[in-house]
Amino acid sequence: MARFLIEVIGTLSDAGSLFMVAAGLTLIFGAMRVINLAHGSLYMYGAFLMTTFVGASSGLRFWWSIALAAVIVAALGAVMELGIVRFLVGKEPLTQLVATFALFLILADTALHLWGNGARTVVAPSSVSGRFTIAGAVLPVYDLVIIGVAVAVGIGLWALLRHTSVGWRIRAAVDDPEVLESGGVNLRRLNLGVFAVGALLAGIAGAVVTPQVSVAPGMDESIIVTTLLVVVIGGLGSVTGTALAALVIGIADTVGTLVAPTWASTFMYLAVILVLVVRPWGLLGTPER
Amino acid sequence: MRLVVEGLHTYYGASHVLQGASLVVEPGEAVALLGRNGAGKTTLMRSIVGLTPARSGSVLVDGRDLRRAPPYRSARLGLAFLPSGRRVFSSLSVAENLEVARRSCPRRRGPWTLKRVYEVFPKLAEVRTRRAGHLSGGEQQMLKIGRALVTNPEMVLLDEPTEGLAPAVVEELGQWLGLLTRENLGILLAEQSAAFALAHTARGYLLEKGRMRFEGTMEEIWDSAELRSALGVAEHPNRTR
Amino acid sequence: MATSFDQPVGAGHAAGLSDGKSGGAGLRPGGGSDMMPVRRSVVARRIGATVACLAVVSILGVVLPVSSALDLEYVVSLALFAVATNLLLGFGGMVSFGQGVFYGVGAYVVALGWMHHVLSFVEAMLLAPFAGAAVAFFLGLLALRTRRLYFALITLAFSQLGYTIVQDQSSFTGGSNGVFGAMLPSWLLDPRTAFFFVLVVSVVAIAVLWKVTDSPFGLVLRAIRDNRERVDAMGVNVFAHQLAAFVISGFFCAVAGSLFVVYSQSAYPALLEWTSSGTPVFMAVIGGMYLFPGPIVGAFAYQLANTYLIEHTQDWQIILGVVLLAVVLLRPDGLTGSIEGLRSLVRRSGERVRGRHRHGSNGTGPAGPAGGEP
Ligand SMILES: Nc1ncnc2c1ncn2[C@@H]1O[C@H](COP(=O)(O)OP(=O)(O)OP(=O)(O)O)[C@@H](O)[C@H]1O
Ligand SMILES: [Mg+2]
Numbered sequence: 037m038a039r040f041l042i043e044v045i046g047t048l049s050d051a052g053s054l055f056m057v058a059a060g061l062t063l064i065f066g067a068m069r070v071i072n073l074a075h076g077s078l079y080m081y082g083a084f085l086m087t088t089f090v091g092a093s094s095g096l097r098f099w100w101s102i103a104l105a106a107v108i109v110a111a112l113g114a115v116m117e118l119g120i121v122r123f124l125v126g127k128e129p130l131t132q133l134v135a136t137f138a139l140f141l142i143l144a145d146t147a148l149h150l151w152g153n154g155a156r157t158v159v160a161p162s163s164v165s166g167r168f169t170i171a172g173a174v175l176p177v178y179d180l181v182i183i184g185v186a187v188a189v190g191i192g193l194w195a196l197l198r199h200t201s202v203g204w205r206i207r208a209a210v211d212d213p214e215v216l217e218s219g220g221v222n223l224r225r226l227n228l229g230v231f232a233v234g235a236l237l238a239g240i241a242g243a244v245v246t247p248q249v250s251v252a253p254g255m256d257e258s259i260i261v262t263t264l265l266v267v268v269i270g271g272l273g274s275v276t277g278t279a280l281a282a283l284v285i286g287i288a289d290t291v292g293t294l295v296a297p298t299w300a301s302t303f304m305y306l307a308v309i310l311v312l313v314v315r316p317w318g319l320l321g322t323p324e325r
Numbered sequence: 326m327r328l329v330v331e332g333l334h335t336y337y338g339a340s341h342v343l344q345g346a347s348l349v350v351e352p353g354e355a356v357a358l359l360g361r362n363g364a365g366k367t368t369l370m371r372s373i374v375g376l377t378p379a380r381s382g383s384v385l386v387d388g389r390d391l392r393r394a395p396p397y398r399s400a401r402l403g404l405a406f407l408p409s410g411r412r413v414f415s416s417l418s419v420a421e422n423l424e425v426a427r428r429s430c431p432r433r434r435g436p437w438t439l440k441r442v443y444e445v446f447p448k449l450a451e452v453r454t455r456r457a458g459h460l461s462g463g464e465q466q467m468l469k470i471g472r473a474l475v476t477n478p479e480m481v482l483l484d485e486p487t488e489g490l491a492p493a494v495v496e497e498l499g500q501w502l503g504l505l506t507r508e509n510l511g512i513l514l515a516e517q518s519a520a521f522a523l524a525h526t527a528r529g530y531l532l533e534k535g536r537m538r539f540e541g542t543m544e545e546i547w548d549s550a551e552l553r554s555a556l557g558v559a560e561h562p563n564r565t566r
Numbered sequence: 567m568a569t570s571f572d573q574p575v576g577a578g579h580a581a582g583l584s585d586g587k588s589g590g591a592g593l594r595p596g597g598g599s600d601m602m603p604v605r606r607s608v609v610a611r612r613i614g615a616t617v618a619c620l621a622v623v624s625i626l627g628v629v630l631p632v633s634s635a636l637d638l639e640y641v642v643s644l645a646l647f648a649v650a651t652n653l654l655l656g657f658g659g660m661v662s663f664g665q666g667v668f669y670g671v672g673a674y675v676v677a678l679g680w681m682h683h684v685l686s687f688v689e690a691m692l693l694a695p696f697a698g699a700a701v702a703f704f705l706g707l708l709a710l711r712t713r714r715l716y717f718a719l720i721t722l723a724f725s726q727l728g729y730t731i732v733q734d735q736s737s738f739t740g741g742s743n744g745v746f747g748a749m750l751p752s753w754l755l756d757p758r759t760a761f762f763f764v765l766v767v768s769v770v771a772i773a774v775l776w777k778v779t780d781s782p783f784g785l786v787l788r789a790i791r792d793n794r795e796r797v798d799a800m801g802v803n804v805f806a807h808q809l810a811a812f813v814i815s816g817f818f819c820a821v822a823g824s825l826f827v828v829y830s831q832s833a834y835p836a837l838l839e840w841t842s843s844g845t846p847v848f849m850a851v852i853g854g855m856y857l858f859p860g861p862i863v864g865a866f867a868y869q870l871a872n873t874y875l876i877e878h879t880q881d882w883q884i885i886l887g888v889v890l891l892a893v894v895l896l897r898p899d900g901l902t903g904s905i906e907g908l909r910s911l912v913r914r915s916g917e918r919v920r921g922r923h924r925h926g927s928n929g930t931g932p933a934g935p936a937g938g939e940p
Contacts, residue, residue, distance in 0.1 A: 071719075120891065120895075129661055129714055129715040129718055130655070130661045130718075130847075130851070131894050131895075131898065133661065133663070133718060133847075134847070134848065134851050134890055134894045135890070135891055135894050135895060137844060137848075137890070138886070138887040138888070138889075138890035138894070139891075140887075141883040141884065141886055141887035141890075142884050142887035142888065144883060145880075145881055145883040145884045145887075146884070257841065261722070261723075264722065264723070265723055268716065268719045268720065268723070272715070272716075298734050298735065299734065300734075301730040301734060302727065302730055302731055302734065305723060305724075305726065305727035308720075308723055309708060309720075309727075312708070312711070312712060312716075312720055313708060313711065316711045316712045316716065317712075317716065318716075
């Protein structure tokens with residue numbers, strides 16, 4: 037039982053951070069039909085900025101740093117959108133993939149200049165850095181923080197998309213951007229906003245996970261692959277599908293680690309392949325796309 | 326609103342689709358845009374609103390040139406474009422569709438409110454919480470018109486509104502067009518269906534391979550065997566009945 | 567027809583990334599027309615150019631210092647990798663980000679055959695392409711169920727899957743350290759011999775690929791790229807053709823991978839990684855996907871710049887990124903496409919001056935990625 041609880045919380049925490057990154061990517065894809073290979077770089081920048089802002093201290097500053105890092109990443113996203121990504125709207129997949137991969141390269145090298153080669157760590161404030169015991173299971177408190185933030189992000193996105201006029205506009209853009217635009221909406225501005233929000237989510241995720249990972253170059257490359265997997269099996273453009281898929285990936289990873297440690301990462305890919313064989317357009321995706 | 330299109334040239338990549346098309350729609354006037362499959366009717370409308378910007382020529386709305394303006398500008402000036410087919414925001418509810426449309430042009434005030442749209446189209450009120458993707462073809466046409474009306478336009482561009490509709494619904498659509506005319510809205514109606522255009526417009530243009538082949542009253546068009554054959558219609562539609 | 571290039575939100579956007587054809591009207595291998603017999607002088611010129619290039623490369627292989635000759639050897643094998651990838655990319659309109667798998671399989675067959683003492687070098691070199699083709703067959707069965715962006719992303723996932731397997735099954739594969747050692751037979755130990763071995767194998771393989779693209783099969787492949795629905799309606803088995811292309815590409819990517827072992831006497835997991843899968847794609851994009859020699863030019867440009875930049879600056883990734891952006895946004899036809907476009911421009915204006923009847927620009931103009939139906 038205790039063992040089970042540990043695995044569940046661990047899985048949820050992994051799935052939670054994955055969901056935050058992937059939700060941003062899928063939101064951008066849904067509204068703009070642009071796939072962004074540099075999305076993982078935004079996540080990495082969130083993490084690196086966090087290490088800079090937190091510095092040696094911890095405490096209240098920790099939470100402010102998350103917010104600040106996320107906002108700066110959102111601004112970086114806005115610059116990317118204005119400079120490059122908006123010219124990729126309506127282009128074919130290859131163009132988008134190559135161009136955003138180029139952004140990935142540029143951002144990776146720039147990060148190397150800014151933060152160097154070494155790994156950095158961030159210490160969470162003492163209030164959330166310990167462990168707690170429940171039903172005999174000893175669990176990291178910080179797992180709950182990640183789960184909490186992920187749930188908050190999920191609810192926030194849901195509320196945005198369902199209950200605000202901007203959210204309706206975004207969903208309308210997913211359905212038919214041309215009609216929206218010829219109906220009077222400045223689509224470029226909307227896209228800019230969507231891209232910034234997507235970047236914000238990646239930034240939050242990157243900043244929030246810092247106490248649990250070592251922040252180093254290469255983070256971008258490893259997260260983007262998993263994120264793409266999540267987004268693809270969730271169905272490109274579907275936020276709910278992304279949440280489901282993050283769980284699927286998280287569970288596959290956990291089960292894999294338990295059942296056959298040397299094949300653990302392979303499990304994740306098998307889950308992806310299985311989903312795509314049954315539903316080539318992902319769990320909640322639509323065939324037209 | 327007065328719409329004047331002059332010498333529009335539009336390309337899809339290398340293919341030269343509009344080859345100097347011109348037309349005029351006076352305020353409150355209903356004008357037909359006729360032409361066979363692939364003549365360029367849709368392209369002309371897309372170039373007018375800016376979805377497929379023309380490479381040269383001009384699109385004057387009350388004297389202002391919109392050829393290179395982004396599509397949202399024409400909507401905010403009161404030019405509503407209703408593309409053909411089932412172009413509604415399918416995952417949004419009917420009410421959300423109308424609300425999105427209304428807020429897209431927040432500065433456009435006028436007689437048309439959500440309430441009035443629901444009064445004119447009681448059917449829309451009945452299905453207001455339903456996903457627009459689940460509406461019937463007729464209901465979707467209604468929603469498209471409603472979406473245009475809540476922006477209080479001065480002119481509407483209708484691209485083949487009768488396409489795929491049952492005859493009864495086409496008749497209803499005719500009544501809605503009558504309503505638009507009574508409200509003094511300008512109408513540009515692209516149609517292949519000759520009878521429908523004849524019934525609802527007085528003047529028309531015949532587009533052929535991206536050029537205006539003829540301009541005149543609808544009667545003139547139908548009285549000329551040559552123009553009829555250019556349109557691919559054998560008889561004056563009213564005389565066949 | 568490049569709808570998507572001159573309108574911010576084109577028809578392609580409305581239909582959701584639906585610009586299905588990545589080709590455009592005029593992709594002809596080598597610059598002739600698909601339909602018309604190529605003039606003899608053109609053929610002669612092309613053969614001449616090819617022979618001249620080969621002669622230059624051969625001479626360089628002899629006169630260059632050994633280390634530079636090795637660089638050149640590597641570039642030659644990469645050129646094969648890029649051409650094999652471009653069979654899918656430029657000719658098939660299938661954006662695969664998983665070619666590293668076949669490359670890696672080719673390399674590992676040779677390396678593991680040596681490490682586990684099960685295959686002689688020659689046996690391994692002969693087996694490698696077929697192993698690549700077999701893997702491509704099974705992955706193709708799965709990946710070709712999807713299209714376009716999903717296809718690109720699922721092949722990327724395969725690439726990463728291959729990487730993970732090789733990395734994690736360390737008892738068999740050597741894990742993240744990879745395999746290295748004296749795996750070449752004695753007759754290949756001389757670097758000049760190895761150079762010509764790699765050159766000959768690559769040239770033969772590229773020649774075969776040229777034949778493939780120039781065959782009726784290649785024609786169908788391009789027709790599918792340009793208008794899948796129409797080809798489908800004509801009763802052609804689209805899936806089978808695409809799968810065949812995928813297998814052929816896998817075959818030759820594995821050849822390139824096995825040549826990597828000749829060059830480096832090693833194999834390691836990163837060969838299969840998605841970034842490695844991206845390399846031949848970028849080479850093709852830089853060189854130009856719509857002409858047969860494009861990827862070769864791209865491979866030379868990419869790798870020479872890479873070698874030079876790594877020596878002289880830390881920022882080669884930034885430079886590569888900027889170049890990729892510039893090419894893909896400003897010159898989507900790549901280097902060869904630009905040259906070809908210039909040439910046809912000159913040719914056409916010349917014809918105009920002489921007042922001759924102009925042929926349609928079909929095929930002579932730069933073949934931009936096209937917009938169109940899904
Ligand atoms: N997105 C596009 N890309 C390339 N060519 C296009 C595109 N859209 C339309 N065309 C071409 O432009 C020409 C004009 O098309 P258009 O849709 O404007 O004609 P239409 O008069 O509206 O025809 P219909 O009555 O069938 O709707 C046609 O030859 C068509 O094939
Ligand atoms: Mg039309």
